Each structure stands twice: as structure tokens, then as C-alpha cells.
Amino acid sequence: MSTPHEPLELSVGASTGAKITTGLFSIPFIVIPLFMISILLRPDRLFEGSLSPLSFLAAVPLAIMVLFLRGALGTFRLRAALKGSVLEVRNTFVTHRVxxxxxxxxxxxxxEYAGAGSNRRPTGRRIPHLSAQEPGGPKVRLALRTAEGFLPPYELTALADAVESGHRTGPExxxxSQAAGLLRRLGTDPLTRIL
Incomplete structure (x- = not known):
């Protein structure tokens, strides 16, 4: 189990295999559009003002390339870490700390949904999230269940320890206290882990 002072990399984000697959799958969808753009927008005519009417077709491969770059970047950047009581969640373009x-x-x-496009259907399961917000700061959400299952018990316990390390009064x-108790229960109670 982690103490609130040890940095802890949380088990969120893509696995190494998923990153490799995404990288290999994205290469053709990045290289081929670049090649098509270089044919449509010939660099020697780019600044002469004599672009052909077909040059605007470069927007299509450019859009495809941007979509795949964004997806690949999201796969490689997604991560979360607990450093003391500070939770750091990194997404495609931003990193939030709370x-x-x-x-x-x-x-x-x-x-939780399964499938894609018109075949996307709810599975009937719910994905629990830890949500946190400091006064005046952004709301930070951390999914407690990934494609592989819940976060490991020691990570859920470390999150509960970090939540309980502060002093609060009143309804907050x-x-x-309820949130920390639920985090501990998710980590230790086998019944809650199968829901």
C-alpha cells in the first residue's frame, strides 16, 4: 500500500500493446494524407498564387490526418498519478492537478457503452468516477474502472488515504468521508468489484 508521500502511477491509460497497435495503425493514415497533400499542394506553386482548384481537396486528407493524430496523441498521453495528496490527470491536450x-x-x-457508430449501445453497467474540484479550479474526473476492470485495491486505498489526509468541516x-469509504470498499469488497 502506498503512503500519501510516495508518487503512485495509477493504472489508467492505454497498455503498451494498445499504444503499439495505435501507432502502427495510425502511420498509414498520417503518411498517405501527407503524400496526397504534397501532390495537391505542390510546394513550388504554394506562394505563386497559382494554386489549382483541386488544391482545396487537400482539406480532406488533412482532416483525416488530424483525426488520427489526435487519436494517437490521446492514446499516448492519457495517464494519472497520485503525488502525495495531489492527483494529476493528463488528457490529450491538458493536464489537471487537484x-x-x-x-x-x-x-x-x-x-458504459459497447460498439461504435450506429451499433453503440449501453451495456447496463456504470463506470464509477472520482470527481474533485478545488475552489476556483477545474473539475477533475478519474475513471475508477478501465477496460481491464477496477483500479487495483492498493491504488483505490491510496486515493482514499489522500482524500482523508485533509481536514474538512460541515457537510463537506x-x-x-463517504467518498473515501466507498473508495476503500471498491478496493476491498469483492462484491462491489463485480458490479
Whole structure:
């Protein structure tokens, strides 16, 4: 189990295999559009003002390339770490930090979906999230269940320890205590882990 002072990399984000697959799958969708753009927008005519009407077709491969770059970047950048009582969640373009000892803490959930496009359907399961927000700061959400299952018990316990390390009063203290208790229960109670 981690103490609130040890940095702890949380088990969120893509696995190494998923990163390799994403990288290999994205290469053709980045290189081929670049090649098409270089044909449509010939560099020797780019600044002459004599672009052909077909040059605007470069927007299509450019859009495809940007979509795949964004997806690949999101796969490689997604991570979360607990450093003391500070939770750091890194997404595609931003990194949010929140001190769990001082922030308002609550647990919520979102519907889990399977499939893509018109075949996207709810599975009937909920994905629990730890939500935290310091006064005047952004709301930070951390999914407590990934494709592989819940976060390991020691990570959930470390999150609960970080939440309880601060001193709160009034209704916020009760809400925080309930959230920490639920985090511990998710980590230790086998029944809650199969839901």
C-alpha cells in the first residue's frame, strides 16, 4: 500500500500493446494524407498564387490526418498519478492537478457503452468516477474502472488515504468521508468489484 508521500502511477491509460497497435495503425493514415497533400499542394506553386482548384481537396486528407493524430496523441498521453495528496490527470491536450486533501470530493458514474457508430449501445453497467474540484479550479474526473476492470485495491486505498489526509468541516466533511469509504470498499469488497 502506498503512503500519501510516495508518487503512485495509477493504472489508467492505454497498455503498451494498445499504444503499439495505435501507432502502427495510425502511420498509414498520417503518411498517405501527407503524400496526397504534397501532390495537391505542390510546394513550388504554394506562394505563386497559382494554386489549382483541386488544391482545396487537400482539406480532406488533412482532416483525416488530424483525426488520427489526435487519436494517437490521446492514446499516448492519457495517464494519472497520485503525488502525495495531489492527483494529476493528463488528457490529450491538458493536464489537471487537484489536491485531494483540500478539494471537494464526490463519486459519480457514467453509462458504459459497447460498439461504435450506429451499433453503440449501453451495456447496463456504470463506470464509477472520482470527481474533485478545488475552489476556483477545474473539475477533475478519474475513471475508477478501465477496460481491464477496477483500479487495483492498493491504488483505490491510496486515493482514499489522500482524500482523508485533509481536514474538512460541515457537510463537506461528511461527503468526503463517504467518498473515501466507498473508495476503500471498491478496493476491498469483492462484491462491489463485480458490479
Amino acid at each position: 489536491d485531494l486533501a483540500r478539494a471537494r470530493i464526490w463519486l459519480d458514474s457514467s453509462t 466533511a461528511e461527503e468526503t
